Amino acid sequence: MSEETAYDLAIIGGGVNGCGIARDAAGRGASVILFEQRDLASGTSSASTKLIHGGLRYLEHYEFRLVREALLEREVLWRMAPHIIWPLRFVLPQTPGMRPGWMIRLGLFLYDHLGGRELLPGTRSLNLADDDAGAPLKSAFRRAFEYSDCWVEDARLVVLNARDAAERGADIRTRTKVTSAARSPKGWRITYEGPGGRRGTVLAKTLVNAAGPWVNDVLTGVAHARAPATVRLVQGSHIVVRRLFAHERAYIFQNRDGRIVFAIPYERDFTLIGTTDRDYFGDPAKVEASEEEIAYLCAAASEYFREPVRREDIVWTYSGVRPLYDDGASKAQEATRDYVLALDAPPGSPALLSIFGGKITTYRRLAEAALDKLADHLPAARRPAWTATAPLPGGDFPHDGFEALVAATRREHPYLAPTHAARLVRAYGTRVSRLLDGARSAADLGRVLGADLTEREVSYLKEQEWALEADDILWRRSKLGLRFSPAQRAALDDYLRRPTSVAAPSAA
Numbered sequence: 001m002s003e004e005t006a007y008d009l010a011i012i013g014g015g016v017n018g019c020g021i022a023r024d025a026a027g028r029g030a031s032v033i034l035f036e037q038r039d040l041a042s043g044t045s046s047a048s049t050k051l052i053h054g055g056l057r058y059l060e061h062y063e064f065r066l067v068r069e070a071l072l073e074r075e076v077l078w079r080m081a082p083h084i085i086w087p088l089r090f091v092l093p094q095t096p097g098m099r100p101g102w103m104i105r106l107g108l109f110l111y112d113h114l115g116g117r118e119l120l121p122g123t124r125s126l127n128l129a130d131d132d133a134g135a136p137l138k139s140a141f142r143r144a145f146e147y148s149d150c151w152v153e154d155a156r157l158v159v160l161n162a163r164d165a166a167e168r169g170a171d172i173r174t175r176t177k178v179t180s181a182a183r184s185p186k187g188w189r190i191t192y193e194g195p196g197g198r199r200g201t202v203l204a205k206t207l208v209n210a211a212g213p214w215v216n217d218v219l220t221g222v223a224h225a226r227a228p229a230t231v232r233l234v235q236g237s238h239i240v241v242r243r244l245f246a247h248e249r250a251y252i253f254q255n256r257d258g259r260i261v262f263a264i265p266y267e268r269d270f271t272l273i274g275t276t277d278r279d280y281f282g283d284p285a286k287v288e289a290s291e292e293e294i295a296y297l298c299a300a301a302s303e304y305f306r307e308p309v310r311r312e313d314i315v316w317t318y319s320g321v322r323p324l325y326d327d328g329a330s331k332a333q334e335a336t337r338d339y340v341l342a343l344d345a346p347p348g349s350p351a352l353l354s355i356f357g358g359k360i361t362t363y364r365r366l367a368e369a370a371l372d373k374l375a376d377h378l379p380a381a382r383r384p385a386w387t388a389t390a391p392l393p394g395g396d397f398p399h400d401g402f403e404a405l406v407a408a409t410r411r412e413h414p415y416l417a418p419t420h421a422a423r424l425v426r427a428y429g430t431r432v433s434r435l436l437d438g439a440r441s442a443a444d445l446g447r448v449l450g451a452d453l454t455e456r457e458v459s460y461l462k463e464q465e466w467a468l469e470a471d472d473i474l475w476r477r478s479k480l481g482l483r484f485s486p487a488q489r490a491a492l493d494d495y496l497r498r499p500t501s502v503a504a505p506s507a508a
């Protein structure tokens with residue numbers, strides 16, 4: 001790549017917002033380059049609670065614009081990617097001394113009616129004494145409400161946006177850190193350091209700073225620009241335990257401190273419990289669940305479940321940092337979850353757009369809003385918005401067609417175990433046929449490297465999804481890390497370092 005290679009748009013940050021903007025802009029015909037300093041989704045976008053939700057709690061803070069936009073997005077995103085996004089019912093037990101029943105009923109009424117619901121079922125009341133949802137709970141909980149939101153495989157959403165952007169011409173550079181961005185008469189002159197310390201420079205007419213928790217660092221340390229707003233870093237942690245209940249619904253529990261905690265069926269054999277909200281002042285790359293947060297989550301869930309959740313039941317924890325727009329709220333949990341797009345475009349100088357806040361749920365709308373903001377600086381941005389009806393890679397099947405796709409995959413590949421076929425279809429949707437192309441038996445997929453991960457799948461992930469290291473595969477492209485032993489993980493790392501892999505899938 002020569003120094004003079006010029007792009008219409010350069011994006012710093014391979015999280016959901018950066019990749020969403022890259023996809024949208026590339027689809028409108030812009031030439032795009034995206035830089036991610038580590039792996040795609042290695043920042044906040046793999047550490048969320050993984051809900052496509054309006055955010056019932058935000059109604060308490062009168063965030064009607066955000067809640068309505070987010071509610072509307074649920075079905076849009078579900079239809080775009082029914083492999084990685086699916087509906088989930090939430091059970092909200094009524095708790096004496098917490099929010100009164102009328103308030104919850106009003107909130108759920110708004111939730112049902114604000115957001116153009118066509119496919120998702122509405123709210124209903126439950127008698128916990130005669131519903132499966134009551135079985136794992138303490139008997140003091142007698143009544144509950146049940147409502148709809150959606151689940152998303154957050155890190156896969158990021159990768160699929162990057163994949164689609166690349167297929168529309170975007171240049172996706174992972175493990176490439178932008179070290180400086182300077183305005184020049186030809187546009188932004190962007191210097192980066194890639195794998196092996198290789199340095200390079202490109203030019204771009206416009207620059208988007210989608211660095212999430214690093215947004216202020218990029219503004220001041222990389223672009224040497226004035227920070228138009230500040231980011232409030234708010235840590236949130238989750239714990240994963242062995243499956244706590246048999247049914248497929250999630251719980252939303254109210255806590256004494258006014259917060260809420262979810263307990264969600266996770267990866268077939270586990271339950272995900274989270275999250276916390278506390279201001280964070282450290283390095284976002286080093287965030288970890290603290291003992292205090294772990295104790296808080298165990299205690300919060302144990303208030304509701306018959307069987308207490310204990311420290312020793314935990315099989316995994318993860319933590320992330322919300323890059324919230326600092327609206328001056330006193331408590332971390334009250335800081336707005338809405339996004340703010342700050343445009344810095346002095347006359348005659350190339351434009352810089354910085355992103356503060358946002359949710360996984362609103363990433364697609366945020367990308368549209370970002371391109372609207374850039375319309376005077378990026379001619380392609382004036383072309384019509386298109387992403388609302390365009391499936392993500394592998395998502396070109398009906399929103400309720402998951403079971404049928406698993407059945408078709410098993411007919412074509414009868415050697416796959418039912419759970420293996422289901423996992424592959426969840427991950428790759430219709431692209432499972434590319435991954436399995438030509439395979440007639442399990443042996444054609446190569447060696448099994450742990451759980452049901454085969455050499456064939458690893459090759460696909462390297463070639464199509466920018467996977468380089470074991471953790472990219474075990475914790476972001478999949479959650480097979482929950483099923484791998486430390487020795488298997490080390491062997492996978494060794495395997496990935498080898499220059500060639502066998503059993504390659506057919507290329508796109």
Ligand SMILES: Cc1cc2nc3c(=O)[nH]c(=O)nc-3n(C[C@H](O)[C@H](O)[C@H](O)COP(=O)(O)OP(=O)(O)OC[C@H]3O[C@@H](n4cnc5c(N)ncnc54)[C@H](O)[C@@H]3O)c2cc1C
Pocket residue numbers: 012013014015016017018035036037038039040041042043044045046047048049050051052053176177178179210211212213214218222234235236237275276319320321322323355357358359360361362
């Ligand atoms: C605990 C928790 C729970 C959440 N739950 C939900 C939920 O259920 N639903 C929901 O909708 N939202 C949820 N969110 C919010 C959501 O996860 C975030 O808003 C979203 O992931 C932010 O994405 P991003 O792209 O802005 O940032 P990130 O994902 O952090 O991406 C920014 C990227 O920029 C890269 N970068 C930084 N500096 C440079 C540089 N100089 N050069 C190159 N790359 C650089 C970083 O490595 C990083 O990967 C949650 C967040 C947290 C923390």
